[in-house]
Amino acid sequence: MTSRMDNAAAPRPPLLLALALWGWETGLFPWALALGALLEAIRFSKQRFELRQEDFVRLWNFTALLFLGAALYLFLAREGLGTVGAIVTTASPATRLEEMRRISQTVVALFRWLPFVLYPFLLAQALSRTTTLPWATFSFRSKTSDPSAGPRAGPDWAVGRVHTGYVYFAVVLFASSASADHSRLYLPMLLGVMSWALWPWRSPRYPAPVWIGMFLMLLAGALLAQRGLEGLRQTWLSLETRLFQGVGQARFDQIRGATALGAVGRLKQSGRIVLRIRTDDGVAPGLLREAAFNRFRANIWGTSHREFQSVGLPLEGHVWRLAAAPGQGPLITIARYTSRGEAPLALPGDALSIRDLPALDVETNYLAAARMQEGPPLAIYTVEHGAGGGFDGPPEPEDTDLDSMNGPDAEAIARTARELGLAGRTPEAAVAAVERHFATAFDYTRWQGPVVSRTNTSALSRFLLESRAGHCEYFATATALLLRVAGVPTRYAVGFSPGERRGDQWLARGRDAHAWCLAYIDGRWRDVDTTPGIWREREASGAGPFERLGDWFSQAWYRVAVWRQRGGNWRIFVFTAGVLALSWLAWRQIRGSRWRRTRERPMIASERPPARPGLDSEFYAVTRHLEKRHGPRPGHQTLRAWVRGLAPPGSQAASDSLEEAVGLHYRLRFDPRGLPETDRRRLRALAIELTDIEGDSARRGRSAKDAAMPAESLR
């Protein structure tokens, strides 16, 4: 569309006003005024430079490099790599949304700086004689050929041209809108600047008052809309928070203190690698708990203890002691990504201590959930576990509570417990009966999505009495509740059960998320997992066709993350590499070489000699002297004929010099091959000689009052 803005016809946008608005919004008002004033001053100056298309292409390349440099700086200064890493590694839409917001803030900051970045280019153009440039100037593809010489070239109006002043104007206004200062004056001022710019483009069909009236109406409408907009923004923010809060997180966070049946099932849909585990003896790490709950009500497991307490200061080597027992046991090393340094810690039930975790704090709660604060983006910690480990609080009344269940659940549990004869059994016998019951009469199915409940049934009652098939959450819930009928204190635990080995690593994917029951028997909490062993196989069958590809990326990213974390000053490396790359590109620009040497072609424009070569000839000084003395050269006479006419036959030496100088001057002016440097030096020397002679003779002539003797003057 800009192509229709012809060079001469296009009016100028009010850049000073736009820059002032931008400066006012971004707090750079003095800078903005200075930039705008300089541009306006150029408008009133008559000094202009001859810039060719090639120069503009080069200038634009510099501007692009400047832009890349600014982008790189902002990206690194605002923790860009960490943000991108979090977007890649997180499974939580809420976290991803937050990180995306951070990136968008970085982009907005870049927009805010755009007027500075593009200013040198605009300044150069303002100092040149052109207001529009062909599109090809800004295309990295079509730089190798002169756009006006291409096979598709047409007249000037048909070659797409850009009015850079208007583009800059738009960029400045856009940058001004990237400000976070919610000023009420912004909208009227923006409208004012825009109306100034649009005034020359208005339709001549309508009188000016109509135009002004419409703009005023627009202003009123915009002000009203702004009020509504603020309300809309607040509504959206709250809606957004609600929509994305904690949906499908790849972790169990006891902060919210509740988990609905189905939370693990949802997580099981994902094949994303959540934990990478190494054990010192190479055996499977077993169940790794992230959270435990003890209160079941209407399909939701809740907790009676939501408070976390710090485990105290770490010992030497970032060792966090969890259990009082001094025992020593096998080690498990676990790697997981954190969200801004926060993450729950997946731990075996008999954890003794955590080593090598450089976090600010490690907190645990009564139900033996642990989490870290202010940790690294990728937490790689080693857990020591063994006899005497574990930090679960002793049983309390909530661990045996059955009263808070709703009708269908209570009925189903009571009926099943009656069938199994659980009441009055010893804890071991009760556990054995429940395990046997689920192993023989129940089947494992993958999570089928939420089920619409009918009256007088619940998900748990349907599982126990009708379908007799479900996923781990049902087995764990039913086990916990059935054992409570036998008087055994139980809790509901969620975490991961890694079962896939790759090299010396055990992987816990989203589908390895698991729920099981904790039963308090013989004075300690035991893991009771009644889910049929086939569950792992069934879940693995749901792996997507591109899982291997995803694993490859995940592994590559993991290595980068490990390198970043261990490399220390990685940011300096990236910054140095970026600066080197940009410097190299800039150097190439200065050198004027192109990307592909084989296709290198000098631009046709650059081959063309200047329009009138030789205008800087030294002979003009001689001519001026001669004209001062003998009057101007008649229009019909050539320079050579005129000079010959001035020199009388007697003054041979001077006239020979003059003749030679004219010859050299002609060659400089008109010979297409130009004048070699040696001849140019000769011309320069002759010109000095002749002007000296001329000056001397003029002085002599004045003293002798004899100005009518050109022969003397040339001698």
Place this chain on the structure above:
Amino acid sequence: MIGLLHRSYLRLRTVSAWLQRRFTPAGGFVLAGLALTAGASDSETMGLSAFVLLAAMLSAAWLAAPLFRARFAVERQAPRFVTAGEPFTLRVRVQNLSNRTQRGLEYLENVRDPPLTASEFAARLRPGRGNRSFRLESPLPPIRPARVRVEAIPVLPSRGRIELRVEIVAYRRGPLVLTGGWLGRADPFGLVRAFSRTATPQTVLVLPRRYPLPPLSLPGQSQYQRGGVSMAAGVGESEEFVALREYRRGDSLRRVHWRSSARRGQLIVKECQDEHFVRHALVLDTFCEASRDALFEEAVAVAASFACTVPDQDSLLDLLFVGPKTVCVTSGRGVGHVQQMLEVLAAVKPCRESRLAELESLVLDHSPVLSGCLLVLLEWDEPRRALVRRLRALRVPVLAMILMRPGEVQTFDPGAAADQPDRLLRLESGRVGEGLQHLGEMR
């Protein structure tokens, strides 16, 4: 996948044409600003406010530019032939049929976009030997048929009439359909146009682009032309009449000029002489893959340049090429017309399957009458070298012009001396005009 891309591309072109027609340059800027603020506005910044303002402005402009009901009569006068790449003028007479003076109108000529078929689209996307990237446009020939300049109409009084000159540049050779004129009127802000249309399609034939050629001295000598000039196109048999003379024994009775014989009382016969004159073949290579279509366009331009120049030199020129079928068009010395040859060249299309054998037999069939052969080639491979070898064996002087992409000239290998034509001219795409000037130095 290609089908989806093709449909998206067509939709994009339609939308883009609609936007360019509907929005003025200022409107375009406002629209671009709207898109930018919509894409980048953050709830933390003022971007949303700017977006609302721009949206309100465009909506107001849209509402203020309702349907344009004024009545006009439009007459257009288009030239029959134009040249690709060169602007031409369409004369348009607009008459205001309403009783109101019309101000601030613009005239837009609508050009029919020739359909881009899915196979053409796929061929453009397919990377060939020369281009390793997916490109729809450059270096391929343009898809856009023409560019029309929007012309502002001066104040048009009630019942008044005005004549405009609308500039158009056609980019593609072949027929260009001007479907009708659109009279546009912008809203008070000058952002959005409303239109009143008149549809009267007119067709202009866009001839290939031509390059100026230096004074030519083409190879070869004059050859006996069976049938003479008038029948040089190859119909029947005749010889050039020279004089009348007395009958000699052995003269055919068919040569007796009975009217003169009756006047003189003795048998008089017509004396004829065999025709010898210069006749050249201009052979156009049409076999190329889609990625080399730009070279093909250049080849057509080179052929058109020769078609315009050679017949002026008192010689015949046969244009030979293989399209859907083999084609031979002759012009010069009163036979045919240059215009005819250019019209044929305006319609020639590249041939995707290599049928060089057919071209070879066509050229060799003509070789006995040829003084020389001008080959415009798109490649220099073995089958083309073989054609040159055969022509040389038949003692037909050959001037071969090979079209190349920029960068191919340095690596060009002319091959063994026996394969080389008498004259070989390498023409680099984008510098063809320059290259053709070397013909003047080849004597």
